[in-house]
Amino acid sequence: MYQWDFGILWGYRWLFLNGLGVTVGFTIVIVLLGLVFGLVAALAMLSRFGWLRGIALTFVEAFRCTPILVQLIWFYYALPILAGVEMTPITASALALSLYGGSFYSEIIRGGIVSIDSGQSEAGAALGMTPRQTMRRIVLPQAIKRMIPALMNQSIIQFKNTSLVSVLAVPDLVYQSQVAAHDSYRPLETYTAVALAYAAILIPLTIIVRRGEKRLAVSE
Amino acid sequence: MSDQSKDICKIEIRGLRKSFGSNEVLKNINLGVAKGGVVALIGPSGSGKSTLLRCINLLVVPNGGSVRVGETRFAFGEGAKLPDVKTLARFRATTGMVFQHFNLFPHMTTLQNVMEGPVTVRRMPKADAEKLARAQLAKVGLLEKADQYPATLSGGQKQRVAIARALAMEPDVMLFDEATSALDPELVGEVLGVMQQLASEGMTMVIVTHEIAFAREVAGRVVFMRDGVVVEDGPARQVIDSPREAATRAFLSHFHRTGALPPATTAS
Numbered sequence: 001m002y003q004w005d006f007g008i009l010w011g012y013r014w015l016f017l018n019g020l021g022v023t024v025g026f027t028i029v030i031v032l033l034g035l036v037f038g039l040v041a042a043l044a045m046l047s048r049f050g051w052l053r054g055i056a057l058t059f060v061e062a063f064r065c066t067p068i069l070v071q072l073i074w075f076y077y078a079l080p081i082l083a084g085v086e087m088t089p090i091t092a093s094a095l096a097l098s099l100y101g102g103s104f105y106s107e108i109i110r111g112g113i114v115s116i117d118s119g120q121s122e123a124g125a126a127l128g129m130t131p132r133q134t135m136r137r138i139v140l141p142q143a144i145k146r147m148i149p150a151l152m153n154q155s156i157i158q159f160k161n162t163s164l165v166s167v168l169a170v171p172d173l174v175y176q177s178q179v180a181a182h183d184s185y186r187p188l189e190t191y192t193a194v195a196l197a198y199a200a201i202l203i204p205l206t207i208i209v210r211r212g213e214k215r216l217a218v219s220e
Numbered sequence: 221m222s223d224q225s226k227d228i229c230k231i232e233i234r235g236l237r238k239s240f241g242s243n244e245v246l247k248n249i250n251l252g253v254a255k256g257g258v259v260a261l262i263g264p265s266g267s268g269k270s271t272l273l274r275c276i277n278l279l280v281v282p283n284g285g286s287v288r289v290g291e292t293r294f295a296f297g298e299g300a301k302l303p304d305v306k307t308l309a310r311f312r313a314t315t316g317m318v319f320q321h322f323n324l325f326p327h328m329t330t331l332q333n334v335m336e337g338p339v340t341v342r343r344m345p346k347a348d349a350e351k352l353a354r355a356q357l358a359k360v361g362l363l364e365k366a367d368q369y370p371a372t373l374s375g376g377q378k379q380r381v382a383i384a385r386a387l388a389m390e391p392d393v394m395l396f397d398e399a400t401s402a403l404d405p406e407l408v409g410e411v412l413g414v415m416q417q418l419a420s421e422g423m424t425m426v427i428v429t430h431e432i433a434f435a436r437e438v439a440g441r442v443v444f445m446r447d448g449v450v451v452e453d454g455p456a457r458q459v460i461d462s463p464r465e466a467a468t469r470a471f472l473s474h475f476h477r478t479g480a481l482p483p484a485t486t487a488s
Contacts, residue, residue, distance in 0.1 A: 123323035128313025
């Protein structure tokens with residue numbers, strides 16, 4: 001029978017905290033950047049111009065249909081050779097994860113926009129609004145409400161996806177725990193603690209979002 | 221009918237054609253509406269009357285012919301350039317439209333709904349827009365609902381807010397697309413009351429409606445359409461009481477044409 005000894009992890013607390021800080025910071029960056037990419041791609045997908053829709057679709061499918069782990073490695077190792085763009089592991093992984101997240105966000109955002117009754121845009125147009133004003137004032141505020149659960153879900157996945165940046169030696173929580181596991185010969189305790197740390201952050205977040213959704217539903 | 225000179229004809233439609241795919245919805249429509257005139261478009265569903273109405277503010281872009289409202293004229297068809305979005309928006313700002321399903325903005329209060337056009341389109345300062353919006357809400361008898369969301373209003377109240385929202389743009393022309401068709405019968409009267417009041421104030425109005433008694437009472441002219449053509453066009457009472465065309469007679473036989481209007485319950 002295996003003898004659990006979590007006490008040994010106390011000695012690595014600063015390492016874990018450091019890693020957690022990188023993971024959380026990274027998530028904030030890639031969620032925000034990903035939302036920007038996603039919004040731009042979604043609006044491009046709904047554009048009147050065929051070429052713009054083509055570019056957006058290519059972007060979305062390229063990132064949605066390839067594994068994120070391959071993208072991370074590709075951004076760091078292949079881009080310098082192919083395009084002469086040198087990036088630090090942090091930049092490369094932030095970019096790859098943001099674009100990857102953006103491709104999923106864009107489908108959520110596009111779906112939210114097209115779910116708004118066309119009568120809403122018609123009413124905006126009839127008042128004399130330009131399509132851009134109608135989108136900003138009428139459609140998006142309503143669509144965002146409907147997108148929130150799906151966006152939140154995707155952001156949770158993004159939070160967990162940051163664990164993959166350890167392959168590029170970005171010192172996130174998983175990377176630091178690898179260090180701790182090798183050093184302590186206690187991988188079971190280490191990874192159990194890491195899993196609990198992820199859950200401890202995500203579970204309160206999901207509760208907050210569920211409450212917020214209920215409040216938004218009331219004002220409708 | 222479209223021989224009236226330009227200065228008295230507020231809306232002028234010539235040779236208008238519209239197809240959706242191979243389905244020709246409007247076939248060479250000519251229609252003039254005098255300034256201050258109230259024209260009711262009637263006809264069976266699928267006759268093209270709603271499409272015609274939507275062509276007047278170019279929510280539907282015609283395939284041929286021309287549309288003029290006030291000083292602005294657009295021509296369509298081969299060789300004609302489609303107006304750009306800015307031009308279209310500016311044009312639509314001068315025509316108010318009321319929809320069958322109200323299309324109020326559910327994320328805004330009643331007051332914000334009515335302020336939206338003046339603030340976003342006319343760039344009016346918020347304080348002025350609010351004053352204007354409150355005046356319009358008072359006009360349709362709903363000032364006390366200013367801070368409520370549309371979801372809390374009855375159908376008739378929603379439609380009156382929609383009318384106030386259109387009026388807040390101070391349009392030259394009001395278009396009504398089956399404004400009472402989605403309402404419970406007991407709520408029709410309050411909306412018709414507001415429309416009747418507008419007509420009496422000299423607003424130029426084009427009304428797509430199934431309320432034949434209302435059309436007879438309030439409209440100056442009635443245009444009967446079927447299968448994308450104007451079948452009959454004349455003074456309201458004449459068309460409704462003694463239609464010339466067999467098709468008009470057949471259509472009107474389904475309705476009570478006279479009798480009292482539903483009671484208007486709106487505060488004036």
